[in-house]
Amino acid sequence: MASVPDDLRPHPVTGELFASPVPPGTGWPGDPADPATPVARSAAEVGRLARGADDVAELDARVSVCRACPRLVAWREAVATTGRRAAFADQPYWGRPGPGFGDPRPRVLVVGLAPAANGTNRTGRMFTGDRSGDWIYAALYRAGYASQPTSTSAADGLELRGARIVAAVRCAPPGNKPTPEERATCGQWLDRDLELVAPGLRSMLALGAIGWDAALASARRLGWAVPRPRPRFGHGAEAVLVTPAGHEVRLLGSYHVSQQNTFTGKLTEKMLDEVLARL
Numbered sequence: 001m002a003s004v005p006d007d008l009r010p011h012p013v014t015g016e017l018f019a020s021p022v023p024p025g026t027g028w029p030g031d032p033a034d035p036a037t038p039v040a041r042s043a044a045e046v047g048r049l050a051r052g053a054d055d056v057a058e059l060d061a062r063v064s065v066c067r068a069c070p071r072l073v074a075w076r077e078a079v080a081t082t083g084r085r086a087a088f089a090d091q092p093y094w095g096r097p098g099p100g101f102g103d104p105r106p107r108v109l110v111v112g113l114a115p116a117a118n119g120t121n122r123t124g125r126m127f128t129g130d131r132s133g134d135w136i137y138a139a140l141y142r143a144g145y146a147s148q149p150t151s152t153s154a155a156d157g158l159e160l161r162g163a164r165i166v167a168a169v170r171c172a173p174p175g176n177k178p179t180p181e182e183r184a185t186c187g188q189w190l191d192r193d194l195e196l197v198a199p200g201l202r203s204m205l206a207l208g209a210i211g212w213d214a215a216l217a218s219a220r221r222l223g224w225a226v227p228r229p230r231p232r233f234g235h236g237a238e239a240v241l242v243t244p245a246g247h248e249v250r251l252l253g254s255y256h257v258s259q260q261n262t263f264t265g266k267l268t269e270k271m272l273d274e275v276l277a278r279l
């Protein structure tokens with residue numbers, strides 16, 4: 001029997017063997033990239049590759065192999081190799097940026113903060129495999145956007161209808177704190193996301209102040225009309241943005257679904273459901 005190299009581990013659902021981080025195009029469920037997907041290695045290259053993506057599938061592929069922020073690349077790969085949580089030590093870690101997930105022609109765009117080190121950075125799907133994901137996908141299911149209430153693995157069959165999830169920053173940051181420079185660099189992926197989905201978009205849900213600020217900053221860079229003074233983030237806050245084509249998109253804010261908020265009762269299921277009902 002052939003021996004299995006030490007650095008390969010079985011995917012917890014499919015059982016296929018993967019290295020950590022997962023090389024593009026090696027069969028990971030939902031991997032949008034292949035070995036020929038172009039890799040951004042600087043802020044300027046993010047801008048060029050984002051603007052050149054013709055649809056969200058191409059955009060997701062390019063995001064998922066990005067290496068433009070040295071600190072975040074080092075962190076996500078360190079977690080994926082030597083820093084795996086003990087409970088997941090027998091699993092391969094995605095160790096790459098979290099690509100957008102969901103309906104490629106959404107009515108609703110959810111903008112989160114950034115992947116979690118042992119969540120998206122492990123599973124390869126936004127908000128998947130951690131407590132934050134338990135909250136947002138259960139709420140999306142209750143509101144009719146998700147095919148099932150849980151998201152545990154990129155191989156679990158979950159589909160979103162009418163909703164797409166992206167983040168202000170696509171790589172897991174140390175301490176959940178991306179730097180202003182990292183936010184600016186990664187914001188260029190968000191700009192293109194917004195631009196591509198804008199024609200059918202009805203509303204955006206910003207999870208937390210960073211998601212709110214990122215959505216407003218992207219809208220401004222794209223030439224959308226944004227109210228003045230600048231709308232302030234709050235749970236239930238709302239602002240109406242207008243695209244250059246004259247199409248209105250409502251931005252709603254919710255406290256982030258992080259454990260800090262859900263464990264303490266700062267954000268309840270009812271509060272989240274009430275905001276989702278307004279999307």
Ligand code: SF4
Pocket residue numbers: 046063066067068069072073097169170171182185186
């Ligand atoms: S944070 Fe964004 S821009 Fe920076 S490396 Fe990750 S995907 Fe690329």
